[in-house]
Amino acid sequence: MSVLSICLAAPVASAAVSYTVTPIASGFIATDINDTGWVAGTTTASNYRASLWSSGSGMLDLGQLVGATPDSMALGINNENRVVGAGVSGSTRIPRTDLEWTDDAFQWTRDTGMQYLNTSSPQVSSLAAAINDQNQIAGTVNRAGTQVAAMTTPDGTQRLLGTLTGGSDYSGWTGFSSAAAINAGGDVVGTSRSVAGGNHAFLWTEAGGMQDLGFLPGAYENSRATGINDARQVIGWNQGDDCWCAFLWSATDGMQSLGHLSGAATGYESSFASDINNAGQVIGWSYVGDVAHAMRWTETAGMQDLNALIDPAEGWVLSSANGINEKGQIVGTGLLNGQSYGFVLSPVPEPATWAMMLGGLGVLFRRRRRFDV
Numbered sequence: 001m002s003v004l005s006i007c008l009a010a011p012v013a014s015a016a017v018s019y020t021v022t023p024i025a026s027g028f029i030a031t032d033i034n035d036t037g038w039v040a041g042t043t044t045a046s047n048y049r050a051s052l053w054s055s056g057s058g059m060l061d062l063g064q065l066v067g068a069t070p071d072s073m074a075l076g077i078n079n080e081n082r083v084v085g086a087g088v089s090g091s092t093r094i095p096r097t098d099l100e101w102t103d104d105a106f107q108w109t110r111d112t113g114m115q116y117l118n119t120s121s122p123q124v125s126s127l128a129a130a131i132n133d134q135n136q137i138a139g140t141v142n143r144a145g146t147q148v149a150a151m152t153t154p155d156g157t158q159r160l161l162g163t164l165t166g167g168s169d170y171s172g173w174t175g176f177s178s179a180a181a182i183n184a185g186g187d188v189v190g191t192s193r194s195v196a197g198g199n200h201a202f203l204w205t206e207a208g209g210m211q212d213l214g215f216l217p218g219a220y221e222n223s224r225a226t227g228i229n230d231a232r233q234v235i236g237w238n239q240g241d242d243c244w245c246a247f248l249w250s251a252t253d254g255m256q257s258l259g260h261l262s263g264a265a266t267g268y269e270s271s272f273a274s275d276i277n278n279a280g281q282v283i284g285w286s287y288v289g290d291v292a293h294a295m296r297w298t299e300t301a302g303m304q305d306l307n308a309l310i311d312p313a314e315g316w317v318l319s320s321a322n323g324i325n326e327k328g329q330i331v332g333t334g335l336l337n338g339q340s341y342g343f344v345l346s347p348v349p350e351p352a353t354w355a356m357m358l359g360g361l362g363v364l365f366r367r368r369r370r371f372d373v
Contacts, residue, residue, distance in 0.1 A: 028342035030331035050074035084128035189225035201225035246273035283321035
């Protein structure tokens, strides 16, 4: 009966805790997680180094591009453990989503190591932001002072996605565009200079090209799309007078503000969305007082402080949530007893799961009783 007592107590003990926290490493910036729990990110102990981590294998340094500086950052991973990112130099803002002149996009696999991604010319700076399970890569290239969103196909062909203001080639593009995420269908989101002059979130599809997603009512014309799921729900953030607010966009409902966490200090009323999974769970960060807190948003619960969904006795302040997989695992960065750490949040089994476990346990006891009789 002691086993039964433990199982009966488990739902009560975990009722106030939705996630367990696994520390990854000190100084590690976790940016993305695939469905098998492998985490892509950047170690910052000495140089910035693109790295890959799992609970079973520990930390793997992904190396560096041949002929480049030792610095690199990993931004995306797919379920084949292909990692994409950029070789970088001299930046203190890691991870980045905006292209800089010193960037060289890479793709890493266990077989090939870190390889330059095709950028059409050795002189083109580039950044790879995300990769899907079809091995399509979304990113940004730069030549002759023009920044353009691009997709690299599995055969290595690069396709420029254009800008909201038009153009037909590098010398003809007007404005700029930058890609941040790609879904399983090859739809790409990011930001681009709009015809009206502001920077707008965009959705690019094969059938429709680049679509302007606009901005929230009453906000400035400054919006950025940062994630997309397979249902074409798009997330990002929008600058406004009262709030730099995370948003959720869909073709049926348009762009909706997700608000921000309560308790923000004056001037810190803001939230930023970084990723979304196919269940519609949005993650990112918002402020409590003047301190950034990792957040999760769902349609039923609204925006929640992830710090309120873990055991407070463990000493964490979760600062940002950067990636989420289809199992609901979340990676990001935070402070563990005052020291910067990467983390993985794993959902605690729901009450329904415990009910099924107890049901199975009841069957076991009934069978044992029959056997004993």
